[in-house]
Amino acid sequence: MPLFPFDNSYARDLPGFYVPWKPATVPQPRLLYLNLPLADELGLDGVALQAEAAAVFSGNSVPEGAQPIAQAYAGHQFGGFSPQLGDGRALLLGEVIDRQGRRRDIAFKGSGRTPFSRGGDGKAAVGPMLREVLVGEAMHALGIATTRALAVAATGETVMRELPLPGAVLTRVAASHLRVGTFQFYAARGELDRVRQLVDYAVQRHDPALAAAPDRALGLLRAVAARQAGLIAQWMNVGFIHGVMNTDNMTLSGETIDYGPCAFMEAYHPEAVFSSIDHGGRYAYANQPHIARWNLARLAETLLPLMAELHGEGDPAMQRAVDEAMAVIDGFPALYEAQLLAGQRAKLGLAAAGSTDDTADAALAADWLALLQQQAVDFTLGWRRLADAAAGDDAALRALFAEPAALQPWLARWRERCAQDAARGGPDSAGRAQAMRRASPWLIPRNHQVEAALTAASNNDDPGPFNRLLQALQRPFDEDPALADYAQPAPAEVTAGYQTYCGT
Numbered sequence: 001m002p003l004f005p006f007d008n009s010y011a012r013d014l015p016g017f018y019v020p021w022k023p024a025t026v027p028q029p030r031l032l033y034l035n036l037p038l039a040d041e042l043g044l045d046g047v048a049l050q051a052e053a054a055a056v057f058s059g060n061s062v063p064e065g066a067q068p069i070a071q072a073y074a075g076h077q078f079g080g081f082s083p084q085l086g087d088g089r090a091l092l093l094g095e096v097i098d099r100q101g102r103r104r105d106i107a108f109k110g111s112g113r114t115p116f117s118r119g120g121d122g123k124a125a126v127g128p129m130l131r132e133v134l135v136g137e138a139m140h141a142l143g144i145a146t147t148r149a150l151a152v153a154a155t156g157e158t159v160m161r162e163l164p165l166p167g168a169v170l171t172r173v174a175a176s177h178l179r180v181g182t183f184q185f186y187a188a189r190g191e192l193d194r195v196r197q198l199v200d201y202a203v204q205r206h207d208p209a210l211a212a213a214p215d216r217a218l219g220l221l222r223a224v225a226a227r228q229a230g231l232i233a234q235w236m237n238v239g240f241i242h243g244v245m246n247t248d249n250m251t252l253s254g255e256t257i258d259y260g261p262c263a264f265m266e267a268y269h270p271e272a273v274f275s276s277i278d279h280g281g282r283y284a285y286a287n288q289p290h291i292a293r294w295n296l297a298r299l300a301e302t303l304l305p306l307m308a309e310l311h312g313e314g315d316p317a318m319q320r321a322v323d324e325a326m327a328v329i330d331g332f333p334a335l336y337e338a339q340l341l342a343g344q345r346a347k348l349g350l351a352a353a354g355s356t357d358d359t360a361d362a363a364l365a366a367d368w369l370a371l372l373q374q375q376a377v378d379f380t381l382g383w384r385r386l387a388d389a390a391a392g393d394d395a396a397l398r399a400l401f402a403e404p405a406a407l408q409p410w411l412a413r414w415r416e417r418c419a420q421d422a423a424r425g426g427p428d429s430a431g432r433a434q435a436m437r438r439a440s441p442w443l444i445p446r447n448h449q450v451e452a453a454l455t456a457a458s459n460n461d462d463p464g465p466f467n468r469l470l471q472a473l474q475r476p477f478d479e480d481p482a483l484a485d486y487a488q489p490a491p492a493e494v495t496a497g498y499q500t501y502c503g504t
Contacts, residue, residue: 003048003056004106006065006094010176013201017182017194018069023059023091024112024122026167028156030054032126032463033133035150038173042098042150057151057171059111066093066106070114074188075181075248076298078282083188085181085248086116089124092177103205105177106150109170125165126154127458128260130466131450132170135259138445138473144234145227146256147174166458175255178202180299181248187302195302202252217306220252221328225296226335227254232292233339236285237347238444239265239379243275243500245283245291247298261500264444266489268372268379274447276499289340293332300325341365346439347383348414349390349432351421364410364417371410375401378489383440390418391433441476443483445469447500448490 011018031053036046055061062068070087077085091108098104109132110124129152139146150171157167178198186194199217203210210219231254235242242249243261251257261275270286278284283291307321344365345352372382377400385397389411398404418432427435453465472486479487489495 001045001048002064003052004044004063004065004094004096006063006067006106007097007103008065008067008094009103009205010071010092010095010105010201011067011069014197017186017198018071018092019115020068021070021091021114022062022068023108023169025060026058026155026157026169028154029058029060030154030156031057031151032154032168032457033130033149033152035133035137035148038148038150040099042096042104042173044096053151054153058153058155058169059108063093068093068108070116071177071182072116072185073179073181073248074185075179075246076184076295077246077248078278081184081188084116084185085118086185087114088117088120089114089122090172102175105172105174107172107174107177109172110155110167111169121159123155123157123159123167124170125159125161125458126152126168127165127454129168129170130454130457132172132259134450134453134466134470134473135262135445136256137470138476139240139256141474141476142234142238142441142444144238144240144256145231145254147172149173166461174251174257175253176202176205176251177257178205178252179248179257180250180252180295180302181246183299183302184247192305196306199303199306206253214310215307217303218324218328221296221300221303221325224252224254224299225328225332227252228292228296229332229335230254230339231256232289233336233343235288236340237343238441239268239285241265241272241274241283241285242288243273243278243283245288245295247295250292250295250299263447263500265379266447266495267376267492268369268382269376270369270373274500289333289336292336293329296332297325297329300329337362343439347386347436349387349418349421349427349436351424351426361417364413367410368414371406375403375406376492377401380441380444381487381489384437384442387433387436387440390436391429437479438477442479443472443476443486445473446486446488446490448494449486 034053039046039049056063068091070091072086074083075085089110091111093106095103095105113122133149136146136148140148150173153169155167158164159167183198199220203216203220207223210216213219241263249258263274265272265285272285273281304321307324308317311317311320341362382400389397401407449469453469456462456465472483
């Protein structure tokens with residue numbers, strides 16, 4: 001029986017959209033991490049997988065049924081268009097159907113040079129690949145759509161970056177690796193038939209209800225916009241900063257992908273940037289919804305000729321297509337704001353829309369965030385300790401504020417709003433606090449803890465800190481006194497100088 005029951009639709013249905021390629025062999029493969037719960041979710045035999053893990057997940061042994069391919073795509077990187085990017089250090093091994101009937105990609109990252117490597121070595125280092133595990137699994141535990149790490153294998157090679165680093169290969173699982181940049185690659189070449197093929201494939205994979213619709217290109221754009229609105233709202237509500245929202249890093253599936261220069265905010269500030277390469281703040285925390293809309297506009301541009309075909313020929317047909325696309329792009333902020341407010345209401349312990357005033361609740365949430373900014377309050381703990389205040393104890397919340405008296409006017413407004421819900425039959429204070437704790441995590445991947453774990457694993461070959469942190473992050477909503485160190489923010493001077501890197 002094969003290790004992976006591969007059914008490779010991308011390789012089968014889209015010939016010419018990739019280059020067949022083999023992973024590089026490595027001298028000393030060694031398994032560093034294997035996600036057995038994910039393996040089970042995928043319908044894989046964990047015992048058989050472990051027996052061959054080092055060879056398979058390093059790329060030394062290509063499993064039966066795999067069709068390794070380097071996918072082609074383009075992308076806007078920090079606003080500048082690169083017509084050919086592609087999998088420069090990644091390979092799609094194939095696809096499996098998981099236990100819930102979902103098609104999932106199995107892909108390598110760091111498996112060597114490909115025709116798209118553009119002068120790079122195609123390799124990856126232990127630290128950045130283990131970062132993908134920590135942050136991806138944390139996002140999964142937070143309930144945020146994400147690619148996930150199935151395995152990390154050390155290669156026994158040295159990867160040369162600013163310093164020599166131990167090499168590694170990540171095995172990543174995704175709903176698909178279709179990106180905005182995948183469409184841009186063919187649209188930029190004027191290959192309309194290939195864009196059409198991509199639309200049909202993407203619809204069949206992610207939005208099969210649209211398969212028979214004449215306007216499925218427009219339907220796909222609407223579906224991607226809705227998924228991205230929900231995703232970015234979730235990022236914002238946990239203080240996550242992606243750091244490199246290029247169009248080749250926006251998936252059509254609505255999953256978070258690429259945990260390179262990413263970070264979680266500590267003291268709340270809308271302009272927070274941690275990426276070492278984001279000098280102008282293009283991908284700052286508060287800019288993320290605007291960049292998502294910008295990226296969607298780039299996707300829409302690739303689809304316009306297909307949309308126009310439904311309306312005849314010439315300028316009138318194209319203008320109608322443009323109007324349809326702009327309705328989606330201009331409608332994105334409202335989609336996002338609705339998702340954001342839904343999440344904020346949950347974190348504030350407030351009833352859902354219907355019998356309440358959206359404008360007033362949005363203002364209450366905005367004023368809370370402004371207060372956190374003015375007082376330099378930790379974003380995660382501020383929300384979490386608000387749940388304690390809902391239960392009747394606001395001492396821990398006040399302790400987060402340099403000027404606790406500044407909290408009082410807002411707290412009075414919030415309590416009045418909570419009382420309105422209670423008068424309409426809403427939960428009591430204990431029920432409200434419990435619900436709020438399910439919406440606001442106690443633990444996130446604190447940047448200093450992540451760096452300490454990765455340094456121990458990479459520099460000292462010590463997996464202990466990594467394993468302990470990973471275990472803690474898998475229970476982000478449960479307060480456990482034994483894990484209290486993981487909940488503490490870094491000293492302000494550490495956060496002020498913290499930078500993340502793309503890991504290439």
